[in-house]
Amino acid sequence: MNHDLETQLDVLRDVTAKVGAFALLRFRNLAQIAIETKGEADYVSTVDREAESLARRLIHAQFPTDAIVGEEQPGDAQGDHWLIDPVDGTANFLSGIPFWAVSIAYVRDSEPVLGAIALPALDALFWASVDSRVHGTGPVSPLVGTQPIAFGIGRNRTWPVAHRLEVEAALEAQGFHIVCLGSCAAALAMVAAGRLAGYVEHGINLWDCAAGHVLCRAANAPSSILPEANGKVAVIAAPHLTETAKALSTGAGTQSFGAR
The missing domain is CATH 3.30.540.10 (Fructose-1,6-Bisphosphatase, subunit A, domain 1)
Known part of the structure; x- marks a missing residue:
């Protein structure tokens, strides 16, 4: 309804x-x-x-x-x-x-x-x-005009370690400090609030990232949810990625929905 x-x-x-x-x-x-x-x-x-x-x-x-x-x-x-x-x-x-x-x-x-x-x-x-x-x-309400240097990465047993490390290396080469906060939703909220430069995680469920994806898009932080195998998804909320880092994060040719 x-x-x-x-x-x-x-x-x-x-x-x-x-x-x-x-x-x-x-x-x-x-x-x-x-x-x-x-x-x-x-x-x-x-x-x-x-x-x-x-x-x-x-x-x-x-x-x-x-x-x-x-x-x-x-x-x-x-x-x-x-x-x-x-x-x-x-x-x-x-x-x-x-x-x-x-x-x-x-x-x-x-x-x-x-x-x-x-x-x-x-x-x-x-x-x-x-x-x-x-x-x-609250005390971490959205900031305007910030340029965060920390970039969030999620860790889980579905996302292959080799690919995650490749993404981390590309992000570090771009000058970001990599952090893992232990909560996809909370990290995406930090992107929307201007506290993280971006966030990437593969092999998660839609409920992990759906609300955070909405917050990021509302904050004009480009965000995509990418369908993966076995009903899993990836989320990439990354306002400041280079094309190389973006390609590594999303996977070449991957179709997404909700990108902006």
């Missing part, structure tokens, strides 16, 4: 803030959290599941017939839908490192068009529609 995007964005911001507040309370009581693994070094906790359930309830309270897809609970991603990553950067969260995010997007006609990311432990919240500007609150 189609709704007014402005109304949806208001709900999206409110839901993301409330889920972030819930997760932050649990973050402050880590000793009480049960930890499991979904795969090799792929961690999940009761907080991930409870946070996603809360987001679903809050969205359904406003839009009871809308489809919802989340990291922890499957859903139908064929039509328009909400897309939830309840805690992006779970390893950081469970280690007591404050760089983790709640990331929620709305996908219309197969493209993310609304996005909100909360960084609860940093008291920050960002939200935007893809054709508007980025809104932000």
